[in-house]
Amino acid sequence: MIDDEEIIISIRDLNLFYDENQALQGIDMDILRKRVTALIGPSGCGKSTLLRCLNRMNDTIDGARIEGHLMFEGEDIYAPQADVLNVRTRIGMIFQKPNPFPMSIWENVAYGPRIHGNNDRDELESIVERSLRRAALWDEVSDRLQESAMGLSGGQQQRLCIARALAVDPEVILMDEPTSALDPIATQRIESLVLELKERYTVIIVTHNMQQAARISDRTGFMYVGEMIEYGSTKQIFENPQMELTERYITGRFG
Amino acid sequence: MQTVFHEDLRGLSGSVVEMGELAIDLLRCAMDAISTCEAEKAKQVLEKRKIITTMDNDIEEDALRLLLLYQPVARDLRRLAAILKIITYLERVGRYAGDVAKIALELGRESKITKIMSIPYMGELVVSMLEDSIRAFAEGDIAPIAEMSQRDDRVDHLRYAIFRECLAFMMEDPSVIEPCVNHIMAARYLERCGDHACKISEKVYYMVAGGRMEIR
Numbered sequence: 434m435i436d437d438e439e440i441i442i443s444i445r446d447l448n449l450f451y452d453e454n455q456a457l458q459g460i461d462m463d464i465l466r467k468r469v470t471a472l473i474g475p476s477g478c479g480k481s482t483l484l485r486c487l488n489r490m491n492d493t494i495d496g497a498r499i500e501g502h503l504m505f506e507g508e509d510i511y512a513p514q515a516d517v518l519n520v521r522t523r524i525g526m527i528f529q530k531p532n533p534f535p536m537s538i539w540e541n542v543a544y545g546p547r548i549h550g551n552n553d554r555d556e557l558e559s560i561v562e563r564s565l566r567r568a569a570l571w572d573e574v575s576d577r578l579q580e581s582a583m584g585l586s587g588g589q590q591q592r593l594c595i596a597r598a599l600a601v602d603p604e605v606i607l608m609d610e611p612t613s614a615l616d617p618i619a620t621q622r623i624e625s626l627v628l629e630l631k632e633r634y635t636v637i638i639v640t641h642n643m644q645q646a647a648r649i650s651d652r653t654g655f656m657y658v659g660e661m662i663e664y665g666s667t668k669q670i671f672e673n674p675q676m677e678l679t680e681r682y683i684t685g686r687f688g
Numbered sequence: 689m690q691t692v693f694h695e696d697l698r699g700l701s702g703s704v705v706e707m708g709e710l711a712i713d714l715l716r717c718a719m720d721a722i723s724t725c726e727a728e729k730a731k732q733v734l735e736k737r738k739i740i741t742t743m744d745n746d747i748e749e750d751a752l753r754l755l756l757l758y759q760p761v762a763r764d765l766r767r768l769a770a771i772l773k774i775i776t777y778l779e780r781v782g783r784y785a786g787d788v789a790k791i792a793l794e795l796g797r798e799s800k801i802t803k804i805m806s807i808p809y810m811g812e813l814v815v816s817m818l819e820d821s822i823r824a825f826a827e828g829d830i831a832p833i834a835e836m837s838q839r840d841d842r843v844d845h846l847r848y849a850i851f852r853e854c855l856a857f858m859m860e861d862p863s864v865i866e867p868c869v870n871h872i873m874a875a876r877y878l879e880r881c882g883d884h885a886c887k888i889s890e891k892v893y894y895m896v897a898g899g900r901m902e903i904r
Contacts (some may be wrong), residue, residue: 645760670759673898683761685691 441466441605441635442487443540447501449482449491456482460501464605465650469636471629471650473643475682478656480639484607487637488524489517505605522549524605525598530614531590532684533582533597538565538574541582541593545601560600567633568596569626588619592626599634606630608638612645624649643683647671655679697767700750701826704771704778706823707743708888711778712815714740714785715881719811721792722874733789740782747775763895770895774825777884777891778879781818784877791870791877805871806854808876813839814878817885824892833889837903838877843882850875 442464449457449503457479464470472480484492489510491497503510510520533541542561551557561578565571570592574585582593598606608627612620627649632635640646647667651656654664655674663670663679674680681687712735721730751771754760760768817839820832854868886903893901 643761647761672765674762680762684764685693685758 439465441506443502443504445502445504447483447486447499447502449479449486450496450498451494454498457486460661462661462664464635464637464655466635467631467633468651469631469638469649471603471653472637472639472656473641473646473653473683474656474662476641477658479659480654480656481609483656484609484637484639485508486618487605487607488521488526490526492517503556522601524601524607525601525603526607527591527594527598527609527611529610531587531594531679533583533585533590533593535583536594537579538582538585539578542596542600545597549601561596564596564600565593567599567630568592569622569629570596586619588615588622591615591619591623594629595623595626603634605635605637608636610639610641620645642673655682657682693754693760693764695754696750696754697760697764700747700754700771700834701767703743703747703750704774705826707740707747707775707778708818708825710736710743711740711781711785712818712822714782715788715811715818716815718785718788718792719808719815721789723808725792725795725797727793727796730789730792734786737782737786737789740779744779748772750887760791763898766895766898770825773891774888777888778870781881781884784881787877788874791874795867805850806846806869807850807874810837810843810875810878812851813843813846814882814885817843817882818888821885821888821892824889825895828896830893830896833892836886836889840882840886840903843879847879 438593439449440463442588444460444462444464447460449454451658460483474480485491486499486503487505491499499511505520505524509515534544536544540559542564546557546560551560562575564573565574570589574593582590585593591614595606595611600603612623617622624645627636627638631651638646638650650667652665653663653667653670655670655676655678657678661675663676665675669675671683674683712805714736717729718733721733751768755768758764817836821836824830824832851872854872858865858868890901890903893899
């Protein structure tokens with residue numbers, strides 16, 4: 434049984450529509466604190482849409498409408514009084530393609546704390562170093578913090594984006610296929626990093642690479658045409674899934 | 689959707705069934721050799737045993753290749769894991785068949801002991817256990833292995849009965865010590881083959897149902 438204390442995000446009967454099209458159907462799921470949760474499923478199954486619901490990224494899409502409840506630490510992030518900026522600070526996001534800002538490495542990481550009003554140089558220094566260390570990038574860039582972030586390799590850029598997300602001290606990190614644009618070595622580094630991150634953060638990751646989900650996640654949700662078909666421990670999903678559809682998808686019999 | 693991987697996996701499963709049939713066949717021949725004292729039969733077993741070893745290596749290599757290339761999950765992963773274990777058990781059965789055949793050669797000619805012993809019956813029981821475990825694997829059905837534990841108990845019981853029987857013979861007539869010891873050994877080999885049928889059944893259960901079942 435899952436203890437309530439362990440649940441950081443609780444999703445109940447979540448439906449999402451893009452105009453008339455329903456993209457998510459009655460999603461129920463509890464996300465556990467300081468665990469890695471992977472979302473898998475064929476293209477268009479709604480896994481990225483679900484991920485984007487978690488920090489209200491779908492708000493920016495015209496015609497998107499949400500029903501149901503999405504409780505983060507006991508508070509509904511879709512309640513009228515919810516503070517979207519606060520939600521996005523506490524729930525950070527990493528995208529498929531690394532998207533560093535065209536500024537120095539240091540500026541990239543200090544950007545978030547700065548727009549949150551932190552201008553104390555010493556404090557920013559320590560945030561930048563701590564974030565880069567936690568993103569496993571410090572050793573590679575500590576001697577060139579003032580150089581442009583655009584000069585970093587793809588894998589380094591992605592870790593920089595992770596450092597940038599960590600700088601505002603989030604509780605949850607959402608990752609949307611964070612390694613799909615990276616080579617195998619850079620991918621391995623990000624994967625090890627995810628395993629380190631879960632000591633402090635809750636990570637939710639969308640991935641097309643099932644072996645990646647099996648390697649780094651504690652729990653896995655399999656989605657298909659907007660529904661959560663099966664959600665459980667990663668071991669269970671990949672060794673002995675209970676739903677025929679999950680079985681057929683992960684063994685490559687369709688999709 | 690049928691992929692190259694699934695075709696290969698099906699082919700590999702077919703090879704496991706073939707290996708199982710050969711191992712069972714060897715054990716049956718070795719048992720015949722003891723009953724009929726046909727040295728020729730026993731020699732055939734020892735010759736064919738080498739094929740089992742080759743199959744063990746070939747199947748293992750193919751299974752590892754599939755693991756490496758396709759990183760299978762769920763039922764496919766369970767099937768490959770089961771295959772890797774099952775071929776080890778079958779290879780052992782093949783070796784025991786060889787050991788039984790060697791006993792047949794040593795016994796040489798028919799003795800009064802051969803007629804009394806319940807070894808042939810024990811052999812039939814073990815062969816049927818092996819057959820059912822391989823059938824369960826081939827058909828992906830756990831029904832044939834449902835009673836494996838009870839059948840294994842019967843085999844264990846027979847081994848002990850044979851041991852006691854031989855003990856009585858040996859005390860009565862020291863000239864039968866050699867054939868009796870050989871029979872005790874044969875019973876021991878058969879009992880081990882029964883254990884391997886149980887281990888194969890456990891793996892088939894895991895492959896089919898996903899959970900663990902212990903046969904003791």
